[in-house]
Amino acid sequence: MQSSIDETLSASGSETVSAQRPSGWGELLGGRNGVYALALAGGVTLHAVNMYVATTVMPSVVADIGGLDFYAWTTTLFVVASILGAALTARLLNSAGPRGAYIVATILFAAGTLVASLASNMPVMLAGRSLQGLGGGFLYALAYGLTRIVLPERLWGRMIGLISAMWGVATLVGPAIGGIFAEYGAWRAGFWSLLPVSGLFAVLALTTLPRASAHRNERSAIPVPQLVLLTAAVLAVSAGSLSPETLWQLTGLAAALLMIGLIAAIETRATARLLPKRSFTLATPLGALYLVIALLMLGMQPEVFVPYLLQQLHGQSPLWAGYLAALMSIGWTAATLLSARWQEKSGARLIVAGPALTLAGLVLLAIFLPAHGGGSWPLLAPICLGLVLIGFGIGLAWPSIVTRVYQNAPATEQDLAAGGMTTVQLFAIAFGTASAGMVANVAGIATPGGLAGASHAALWLAVVFAAAPAFAIAVAFKVVRLTGRTS
Known part of the structure; x- marks a missing residue:
């Protein structure tokens, strides 16, 4: 098998290409x-x-x-x-x-x-x-x-x-x-x-x-101001999501966005950072990669309401609704195991294809989830396919994204880059969950509630959150241009 080629950008912007021998699950x-x-x-x-x-x-x-x-x-x-x-x-x-x-x-x-x-x-x-x-x-x-x-x-x-x-x-x-x-x-x-x-x-x-x-890594002080702001941002968006009032939910989201903006401003000048240098700009590979991670996490957050919507609109029991919702995670799992092999030849394509499949899954949910199915498989089948595609798309791109983060982080900030991936991922999930609650409430999941409210919420959750993978496709093309076309 042709060995995979890893492209990394050196400090001067030149590419270092090295052949590597084949690897498998056995190794x-x-x-x-x-x-x-x-x-x-x-x-x-x-x-x-x-x-x-x-x-x-x-x-x-x-x-x-x-x-x-x-x-x-x-x-x-x-x-x-x-x-x-x-x-x-x-x-x-x-x-x-x-x-x-x-x-x-x-x-x-x-x-x-x-x-x-x-x-x-x-x-x-x-x-x-x-x-x-x-x-x-x-x-x-x-x-x-x-x-x-x-x-x-x-x-x-x-x-x-x-x-x-x-x-x-x-x-x-x-x-x-x-x-x-x-x-x-x-x-x-x-x-x-x-x-x-x-x-x-x-x-x-x-x-x-x-x-x-x-590995030699920089020893820096704990980024106290950024950690305080990050904690406050998560608490603000979480507290806002607990309120039934849309105004308070919007206030929590706005406060969180403001604090993220302050973190970005501090990071440009700070010596103690949350993320590696220049991670808050799309002009760098790391900035684009972290943004793709955040957008993919946002794209899967309608999952929070899927069990409820399957029960209300499609007559599923709580147990079956829960396991049908788990199709998203199953899709992610299957894709990550497969893409670990595929990225050896097609890593760049996977980064673009992943958000595209996630977007396709959300489109299927927007079409079929709002309908009143009563448990009929002609409606449940495309919903299940949509859930699988959302997770499959994220899992397909994930190993290639993480590998590129390692490859493009400065040698002295590798640990910071690895921790930053999880920080971005978890914050995007917290932010997305709160946003999903706000969208569902505005769409009427509680008022007027019932079948009409659930149907409106299903439609708007899928439509609004489809914007995240759609934007991620554009950013993914930028990632490919900045990091090279092979894994």
């Missing part, structure tokens, strides 16, 4: 590489499964310890802490090294899980969820950052595909685990069950990961 999953893959993918799985377990058991938690008024904040604070963890990953790697960073992340996650499992009131639960989020954010960002450190470049694409596939696994496994514990009134055991797995991965990291990285 990634065998020997020491397989142990590394297990540790990194396992940490992501732990974080992802926990999200779905916690979401599933939380009604039982509230019924037991109270705190219904703070129900939404169990997710909000978890997301905020995850974003902070991702943003601080480069600093943690520089301070503790690969092995130490992974162990710290796992201990934080386990500590949060233990606190949540022992919670006797909602404030304690919120503290536990925050610790879980911080540790989980570290684990997720470290999976990308350590991929570059412990694996050869020819395996990056496959490892990124494996990391992404773990979210699809968690989508299917997490709700089932949480549902079993919730059904038997043992929500605490839902959290306890994650502790032995956390210990296993901590031991695995201690015995296999390198103590230090061979």
